[in-house]
Amino acid sequence: MSVVTTSNGMKRVVIEPVTRVEGHGKVTILLDEQGEVQQARLHIVEFRGFERFIQGRPFWEMPVAVQRLCGICPVSHHLCAAKAVDRIVGGENLTPTAEKMRRLMHYGQMFQSHALHFFHLASPDLLFGFGSDVAQRHVLGVAAAHPELAKQGILMRKYGQEVIRLTAGKKVHGTGAIPGGINKNLSTDERDFLLADLDQMVAWAEGALKIAKDYTVDNLDSVAGFGSFDSNHMSLVRADGAMDLYDGVLRAVDKDGNVIFDGVDQQDYLDYIAEEVKPWSYMKFPFIKSIGPENGWYRVGPLSRINTCDFIDTPLAEAARVDFMSLTDGKPNNITMAYHWARMIEVVHAIEKIKELLHDTDLQGENLVTKGKGRREAVAILEAPRGTLFHHYKVGEDDLVEQANLIVSTTSNNVPMNRAVEGVAREYLSGKEITEGLLNHVEVAIRAYDPCLSCATHAMGRMPLVVELVDAEGTLIDRKGKDTADVG
């Protein structure tokens, strides 16, 4: 944390880096002379530029190249790009073996990523309290105080990584999904290896769900309003309304559950979603076109998926969903901290799906790839652990990518995270002496969204580079930037 006094007498508190999130970001909080919070923003300070440098590369490289965006959920980018290039080669109607292997990879990914976030990143806040001693408030503190829980977190993550290894070839950055299919099936030995620990994983997933639920329900008075606000929600759903993390149609609902759009074909996303660029962040700001940039922002991710779907097609997760929705009488749940509970419902769903797939002999099939009449433009949408992920490619006659657009889930949660940051800052910091524990409240609100900041930085051409000159007393003397008017 650092505190700088600005030229107009305001104080700027900077939290940099934001800890226990994927990637690098910072928060700035402006306080007036009375210590009241005037503004709080989450800034994404990394820059990736993938959309530009994949131009001129052959389309079949996309699933392997673009997944390098991320080391946490590369499978999401791998599969989303693969779904897009399926269409480029006319192979979007996958063989049963190919689709099920990809789904297995994806559920493995969902399982490990959610376990990582819940146990390693979020649990210190939930177990010890938001303002607890910073010396204990980390994963090693959890390991010391709750060794069994820490072990479960590590082994659940490992299990998900093993699922990925056996479907993609490697635990991180594999090559399993290729245009029109996959490059390997699952041998019976590999299947049996995964089956050996499966029941234990189901049990631990249910245990994690209980912790997340109990935490939310037991602390409802304090968490219900914590960084919470009404919002729209969006996700893919299966054509029959079931939760579907790999494929489906787009659905968006408002804060009360009224449908904004439904049954939207993935190829038509640009008719419904647009993006706005702001100078103070590398992230873009997507919004629902029919509502406009001011109020058309929406949330994505576990909370939104539970809110948008009609049901979940696995029994344990469906029972948990019904339980979850009863808290808000069947209406969308807009409690930011309920993301953790929703995330653990998905952990249960993912492991139930893995179980279903491991008992399906299609995984041992030999028919791995299909191809048909190709196209030069394709869109794919996938539900990544953190929310809806869009990949859109245009390919030239020479097979090289001409244009790419990626909207990652954290980008969609950009406005919501900023809302949460501002809400928490105003409530917890205004008029108080700023302490590390209070500042952690701001980070807790960000962590609920499990943002992946490295994935989310694609805005091109508006580099918000700022240079600040501060004197020995910490007073800001001068500031220069490409777009100083909006830097704040």
Next chain:
Amino acid sequence: MSTQVTITIDGAEITAAVGQTIIEAADAAGVYIPRLCHKPGLDAFGGCRVCTVTANGRPCSACTQPVMPGMIVQNDTEKLRDFRKTLVEMMFVEGNHFCMFCEKSGGCELQALGYRMGIDVPRFPFLFPKRDVDASHPDILVDHNRCILCARCIRTSRDVDGKQVFDFVGRGAHKRVAVRTGTRLADSDAEVSDAAVEACPVGALLKKRVGYTTPIGARRYDHEPIGSDIENGEEN
């Protein structure tokens, strides 16, 4: 006159046929000498210098130097290992070799040599040259970013395919492989069935739309380092 000669490689005596090069004799005896431009079936080229050994104390490329009676060859010495590693590191920094998403990964001879030599990070700064991709041909991709100027495509097209699709242009640091009949591969008589397409040791010349069809674990160098086939006495 005898058709056999005896030479020593790193102190071990081996029998070689008159007319063989050092690298051919070593291969036959199960001794691996690292190489990139050398390919059995093509005339010796001596371009990459990775197979440099000393013969009777003088440095030479093992792929071009014929054996001579009583020749004393040094191959696996610390000095030569470092010399070859330096050459391979220079190849890595001279082009744009992004193994992490190259479809030749696991089957690339340059990458495999890097692993065998224990190259973690090149000691030289990356040059990040601006190079072109020629995707004009409907079935063949040329990615100059990955070319190491081994001339295997040039020699294979000329000597095996009988076509002369490729040739070198430019000199020194500006040397590159070009299409003889125009600026694009689409302007040539190259076909995807040409042996030249398979001759590239790296990912510079590729059949289009093959990509990552071979799963990780089944790729050529996934389990054994490059040169193991020679050391194990297998056909290479």
